[in-house]
Amino acid sequence: MLRKTLWIATTALLSALGTAHAADTVKLGMVAELSGAGAPAGTNWRDGIKIAAEEINAEGGILGKKVQIDEYDTQTDPQVSRALVQKAIDGGAYVILGTIYSGSTMVNMLVAQQNSMPQFVGSESPAVVQKGNPFVFRTSSGAQKGVPALTAYFKDTLKAKTVGVAWVNNEFGKGGHTVFLKEMEKAGIKVIADVPSEQAQTDYAADVAKLKQAAPDAVFVYMNQEESARFLIEAKKQSLAMPLVGEVTLTEAKVIELAAGSAEGAIAHVGLTATATDVPGIAAFATKFEATFKRKPTHDAIKGYIGAWTTKYVTEMVGKFDGEAFSTRMHGLCLKVADHPKILMDTCWDDTGEMSRPSFMVQVKNGTPVVIGQVPAN
Amino acid sequence: MSQFLQVMLSGLATGSIYALVAIGFTLVWQAAQTVNFAQGEFVMLPAFFVLAAMKLLGMPFWSALLLGLAISLLVLGLLFKKLIVEPILPHGGITLIIATMALGILLKESVKEFYSAEAQPFPSLFPARHLDFHGAVLSLQDIFNLVLCLAIVVSLTLFLNRTRTGRCMQATAQNPAVAEILGVNVKRMILYTFLINAGLAAIASFLITPVYLAKFSNGESLGLIAFIAAIVGGFNQIRGALVGGLLIGVLDNLTATYVTAEYRAALPLVLLIAVILVRPQGLLGTKEGRAV
Numbered sequence: 001m002l003r004k005t006l007w008i009a010t011t012a013l014l015s016a017l018g019t020a021h022a023a024d025t026v027k028l029g030m031v032a033e034l035s036g037a038g039a040p041a042g043t044n045w046r047d048g049i050k051i052a053a054e055e056i057n058a059e060g061g062i063l064g065k066k067v068q069i070d071e072y073d074t075q076t077d078p079q080v081s082r083a084l085v086q087k088a089i090d091g092g093a094y095v096i097l098g099t100i101y102s103g104s105t106m107v108n109m110l111v112a113q114q115n116s117m118p119q120f121v122g123s124e125s126p127a128v129v130q131k132g133n134p135f136v137f138r139t140s141s142g143a144q145k146g147v148p149a150l151t152a153y154f155k156d157t158l159k160a161k162t163v164g165v166a167w168v169n170n171e172f173g174k175g176g177h178t179v180f181l182k183e184m185e186k187a188g189i190k191v192i193a194d195v196p197s198e199q200a201q202t203d204y205a206a207d208v209a210k211l212k213q214a215a216p217d218a219v220f221v222y223m224n225q226e227e228s229a230r231f232l233i234e235a236k237k238q239s240l241a242m243p244l245v246g247e248v249t250l251t252e253a254k255v256i257e258l259a260a261g262s263a264e265g266a267i268a269h270v271g272l273t274a275t276a277t278d279v280p281g282i283a284a285f286a287t288k289f290e291a292t293f294k295r296k297p298t299h300d301a302i303k304g305y306i307g308a309w310t311t312k313y314v315t316e317m318v319g320k321f322d323g324e325a326f327s328t329r330m331h332g333l334c335l336k337v338a339d340h341p342k343i344l345m346d347t348c349w350d351d352t353g354e355m356s357r358p359s360f361m362v363q364v365k366n367g368t369p370v371v372i373g374q375v376p377a378n
Numbered sequence: 379m380s381q382f383l384q385v386m387l388s389g390l391a392t393g394s395i396y397a398l399v400a401i402g403f404t405l406v407w408q409a410a411q412t413v414n415f416a417q418g419e420f421v422m423l424p425a426f427f428v429l430a431a432m433k434l435l436g437m438p439f440w441s442a443l444l445l446g447l448a449i450s451l452l453v454l455g456l457l458f459k460k461l462i463v464e465p466i467l468p469h470g471g472i473t474l475i476i477a478t479m480a481l482g483i484l485l486k487e488s489v490k491e492f493y494s495a496e497a498q499p500f501p502s503l504f505p506a507r508h509l510d511f512h513g514a515v516l517s518l519q520d521i522f523n524l525v526l527c528l529a530i531v532v533s534l535t536l537f538l539n540r541t542r543t544g545r546c547m548q549a550t551a552q553n554p555a556v557a558e559i560l561g562v563n564v565k566r567m568i569l570y571t572f573l574i575n576a577g578l579a580a581i582a583s584f585l586i587t588p589v590y591l592a593k594f595s596n597g598e599s600l601g602l603i604a605f606i607a608a609i610v611g612g613f614n615q616i617r618g619a620l621v622g623g624l625l626i627g628v629l630d631n632l633t634a635t636y637v638t639a640e641y642r643a644a645l646p647l648v649l650l651i652a653v654i655l656v657r658p659q660g661l662l663g664t665k666e667g668r669a670v
Contacts, residue, residue, distance in 0.1 A: 205388030
């Protein structure tokens, strides 16, 4: 009898504790590329979110509930990412944070949509916000916004008449490639070498040789991080002389670390950069990130950080944990740094989930991306 | 012309590294009559030994390189033979093949778990300088890679054919029982074969990682290409593996430059099918007999 009573009492106590814990926390499902080709992006995304979660909890959580980050590793596999978004939802996530790779996001965002779950993504393919999904929101501009910001640089600064384009043949690369070709046509710049490569490709000798033979005035490099680094190493090996200009990834900290001296002189348009230290919020984030993880943050880390903080800001505007209300509030929303300091820069989202904010042109000098210009929000 | 030269040289340089890995396949085949499907991971791992020595022990690059080579000989040569091959071989070649597949996964996942899932930079053995040749800017790194690999293959061939130990290894490969009757220390000869394979894998690792970057998944494509190179060239001949490796390296670059970049990954497989249909023993392989 005593054993039975104890058993019931213990079970009741544990259930109560479990319920109390669940009631006191809100789960954010962090679904990202923690291994595989996308690991540099995914791990930074995760670590940015971790810093945000720590700060949010220090400020009392979201609507009084502590934030709990549940991590899911997609292994940079779209099908795995789809299953993991479902798993995160089944696990009680309130918002999905991820994925980064557009190929994965295109597959898994349907699962979040079916469950009316808001999803912040690091993906930059134009297609992500062109599918009419009301629950998907970017943390950085899509290629259709970022790449056009480069047109003026090619035309006015480099005064290029001809360009080459080296791009990775995945969802991310295809999106940027298409936009770039259109932009060059509009600007009257001739694309004389169009060189696609595969994701996780290791040998870029032929790609660089083709660009070298074509001898354009400049080359637009649109690849993921590891591929960008390998391309830069090969470009240096073959003494590719013309300016190498990229969008976002080409001057990322991880790319510079991997390519070392080969990254010197590379130029890129970046939505966010930890080296924009004249922006107070970014400087503070970069300092905290470096102190915590003993490495410099990439733009993916800042994107993850912003995604988590936006979750807090918008949920508290809505006043309840409601995915549909959250998504409705996000459309057409502008968050000002003056009112929401952890958004880092004034940011707006349109009705498709696309976002806009000021951006930067950077160049790698002495192993560090240095801001060489600011581009207004478009 | 300059583009052709550049592409050819890069292809030969990469192909020569494939050849080193492919030779490893043929050596293990001769010694244990099995296919080591962890061969790609054997090439991935030594670079991480070097990086770990630099990071954890604070060793300078060249000392770390020597330590990495020594650990590779110990782990991928001696321990591989003692802990995997010797206990499993009596149960049949297929069992051992499956064991090497499992070993490949274990090595890959271990690096991911205990070192990093992210790619790591790896210093180059050679200076990043260039050489002008008939209008083409040729990378010294490519030239050194090619020369070093060819020198290793020539030295290995001379060792196997011109030295007593090399001939004993040949005898062991051809008929271990008879070799033992003739006084050859068969176990030692087999050990030598595994050590040479480990050494070749380590050198291939040190040469290719500065360009490919050090990553746990590097062995997947390398192992597959080298395996195909060994079959294309002739699985039972070192010179076959050399030819297969160079051929794939050059054709891959030529295809990507002049035909299609999108389908370049399919080229080794197309080549493999063609060789199997026309000359199943490989371009330089023999239909029977085993010789290292």
